[in-house]
Amino acid sequence: MTLALDAAAQDLLFREARTANTFTDEPVSDEQIQAIYDLVKYAPTAMNQQPLRITLVRSPEARERLVNLMSDGNKAKTAAAPLVAILAQDNEFHHELPTLFPHFPQAKDVVFAERPAREASAAMNATLQAAYFIIGVRAAGLAAGPMLGYDAAGINKEFFADGDHSVVTVINIGKPGEDAWYPRSPRLAYDEVVTTV
Amino acid sequence: MTLALDAAAQDLLFREARTANTFTDEPVSDEQIQAIYDLVKYAPTAMNQQPLRITLVRSPEARERLVNLMSDGNKAKTAAAPLVAILAQDNEFHHELPTLFPHFPQAKDVVFAERPAREASAAMNATLQAAYFIIGVRAAGLAAGPMLGYDAAGINKEFFADGDHSVVTVINIGKPGEDAWYPRSPRLAYDEVVTTV
Numbered sequence: 001m002t003l004a005l006d007a008a009a010q011d012l013l014f015r016e017a018r019t020a021n022t023f024t025d026e027p028v029s030d031e032q033i034q035a036i037y038d039l040v041k042y043a044p045t046a047m048n049q050q051p052l053r054i055t056l057v058r059s060p061e062a063r064e065r066l067v068n069l070m071s072d073g074n075k076a077k078t079a080a081a082p083l084v085a086i087l088a089q090d091n092e093f094h095h096e097l098p099t100l101f102p103h104f105p106q107a108k109d110v111v112f113a114e115r116p117a118r119e120a121s122a123a124m125n126a127t128l129q130a131a132y133f134i135i136g137v138r139a140a141g142l143a144a145g146p147m148l149g150y151d152a153a154g155i156n157k158e159f160f161a162d163g164d165h166s167v168v169t170v171i172n173i174g175k176p177g178e179d180a181w182y183p184r185s186p187r188l189a190y191d192e193v194v195t196t197v
Numbered sequence: 198m199t200l201a202l203d204a205a206a207q208d209l210l211f212r213e214a215r216t217a218n219t220f221t222d223e224p225v226s227d228e229q230i231q232a233i234y235d236l237v238k239y240a241p242t243a244m245n246q247q248p249l250r251i252t253l254v255r256s257p258e259a260r261e262r263l264v265n266l267m268s269d270g271n272k273a274k275t276a277a278a279p280l281v282a283i284l285a286q287d288n289e290f291h292h293e294l295p296t297l298f299p300h301f302p303q304a305k306d307v308v309f310a311e312r313p314a315r316e317a318s319a320a321m322n323a324t325l326q327a328a329y330f331i332i333g334v335r336a337a338g339l340a341a342g343p344m345l346g347y348d349a350a351g352i353n354k355e356f357f358a359d360g361d362h363s364v365v366t367v368i369n370i371g372k373p374g375e376d377a378w379y380p381r382s383p384r385l386a387y388d389e390v391v392t393t394v
Contacts, residue, residue, distance in 0.1 A: 002232035004338030131328030141201030
């Protein structure tokens with residue numbers, strides 16, 4: 001037993017979990033999203049900056065606006081999923097930094113004074129958090145269907161009027177439905193990925 | 198019970214796991230890294246592209262070259278950790294794509310013909326995989342100490358002579374040692390992160 005994590009958890013999070021393209025009608029509650037967030041919020045980001053922001057697209061009107069901005073292959077499943085979440089980075093995350101990272105209160109003004117530095121850092125760290133969130137969705141016994149095919153500028157304009165947020169991924173969430181996935185595609189072998197120096 | 202993942206696994210991966218700054222002398226074996234990789238390799242990337250590459254820095258000579266490229270605050274812990282891994286993105290990942298994503302064999306030449314498109318996609322997807330890897334280190338009962346403070350251009354040149362890899366993060370790995378971490382810094386509350394439209 002090389003891993004400390006129990007086998008059922010390994011299956012739930014990694015081995016049996018799959019990216020879903022269809023879902024049942026079973027709704028996903030705010031309580032479930034809160035439980036996911038309250039678990040994955042502990043995973044690390046650089047200087048604890050936590051730039052991820054999550055928009056739950058629940059109203060039919062907002063769902064329609066989002067579907068119109070998805071690429072053609074993603075429209076039908078985004079329209080049909082029980083819940084759709086827009087994961088975005090807050091490019092003004094530095095305002096919270098003196099509270100979030102009290103070890104280095106000057107970081108806000110020294111490291112992140114310029115917007116390009118903030119955007120680069122927010123992109124990386126919100127992407128880490130998006131991965132943690134996908135694992136969290138699986139921890140809730142749900143399937144995630146993360147997508148990158150959309151009009152990003154359109155989503156940023158339509159859903160983040162402040163001009164300070166950039167979409168990282170859009171994720172369909174729910175219980176997997178009929179024919180929810182293709183056969184699993186191959187993974188690279190250990191020796192193709194890991195080298196020792 | 199809102200989550201399907203058992204409480205012990207929640208603690209192991211998220212609630213009790215911490216970013217470690219000191220480690221015991223207990224070595225980290227190749228078998229442990231292989232078990233981690235063989236678990237987290239199943240987590241999703243866009244078009245299954247899997248651009249993450251991992252370099253285990255085991256020889257004293259390589260460790261010294263790496264330590265010299267870390268920022269001052271990271272030198273001592275990088276020198277002392279039982280194992281240090283350089284996580285990098287392969288900017289030429291598209292060569293594997295027809296095998297990895299047989300649903301869309303043209304992607305290699307249509308979507309990823311140009312290096313900037315490959316670098317952007319590799320950055321995002323290798324970052325997702327870096328997050329999965331951190332979770333995997335914790336799944337092995339180990340602590341991860343991911344770092345971003347280093348001379349990135351120097352690491353790319355020193356460790357990836359082909360010019361085709363870019364460092365994503367450097368991670369110290371081992372059993373946490375004495376005073377391994379600060380008190381946990383605050384996390385944003387659900388209502389600060391999640392909005393509904």
